[in-house]
Amino acid sequence: MLNIILLGPPGAGKGTQAARLQAERGMIQLSTGDMLREAVAAGTPVGLKAKAIMERGELVSDAIVSALIGERLDAAADQGAIFDGFPRTKAQAEALDLLLTERGRRLDHVIELVVDEDELVKRIVGRFSCARCGTGYHDTFRPTKVAGVCDVCGSTEFKRRKDDNEATVRTRMAEYRAKTQPILPFYEARGLVRRVDGMAAIETVAAEIDAILDGTV
Numbered sequence: 075m076l077n078i079i080l081l082g083p084p085g086a087g088k089g090t091q092a093a094r095l096q097a098e099r100g101m102i103q104l105s106t107g108d109m110l111r112e113a114v115a116a117g118t119p120v121g122l123k124a125k126a127i128m129e130r131g132e133l134v135s136d137a138i139v140s141a142l143i144g145e146r147l148d149a150a151a152d153q154g155a156i157f158d159g160f161p162r163t164k165a166q167a168e169a170l171d172l173l174l175t176e177r178g179r180r181l182d183h184v185i186e187l188v189v190d191e192d193e194l195v196k197r198i199v200g201r202f203s204c205a206r207c208g209t210g211y212h213d214t215f216r217p218t219k220v221a222g223v224c225d226v227c228g229s230t231e232f233k234r235r236k237d238d239n240e241a242t243v244r245t246r247m248a249e250y251r252a253k254t255q256p257i258l259p260f261y262e263a264r265g266l267v268r269r270v271d272g273m274a275a276i277e278t279v280a281a282e283i284d285a286i287l288d289g290t291v
């Protein structure tokens with residue numbers, strides 16, 4: 075049962091790869107961003123606290139996101155986990171260690187998706203997803219085959235994230251550089267970090283990640 079972290083700035087492709095691994099390997103995608111967006115949509119106390127912070131592109135408190143992860147891990151005791159967008163700070167990395175040890179799990183890989191930030195802005199501004207099945211698209215790079223119709227489920231309803239605008243994306247990148255990138259040495263010291271070129275095609279990135287998980291590289 076593998077437990078892996080996908081690390082990289084917003085738009086690096088963490089969500090795309092995590093969703094694929096979940097579908098193909100019976101692992102569970104644990105995305106704190108998705109959990110927080112659900113909480114905001116449902117108007118829960120966590121959602122009410124997180125909404126404005128997320129709209130600014132800043133980070134929600136370590137305690138809130140660590141608690142969300144703990145709950146989801148408990149609900150998926152027999153599945154390998156893909157941490158997507160968590161941990162984002164040193165405190166979260168330490169909290170994750172504890173959450174895993176308490177549950178008899180251990181971290182197998184930290185996969186860093188290495189990307190070019192200016193390209194990322196283009197990738198993020200333009201992305202949208204199906205409101206029914208969640209499949210991700212992009213105006214330029216991955217449009218639907220038939221305009222306005224989801225390739226997968228046929229729905230004609232789509233949504234765009236409120237924080238996918240250029241100003242907020244720049245803040246999210248700055249948060250990544252200031253708070254998330256500095257946790258890499260923490261994992262490097264344990265020999266866990268593997269780097270993948272996140273600018274390559276989705277299938278190429280997928281193949282490289284698969285090789286790491288299968289222990290063939």
Ligand code: AMP
Nearest residue numbers: 106107128131132133134139159160162
């Ligand atoms: P994401 O979907 O991962 O890009 O996350 C969207 C937003 O949710 C971020 O810009 C943060 O405001 C918040 N968020 C998601 N995950 C975390 C986390 N691990 N720690 C703090 N804030 C988070």
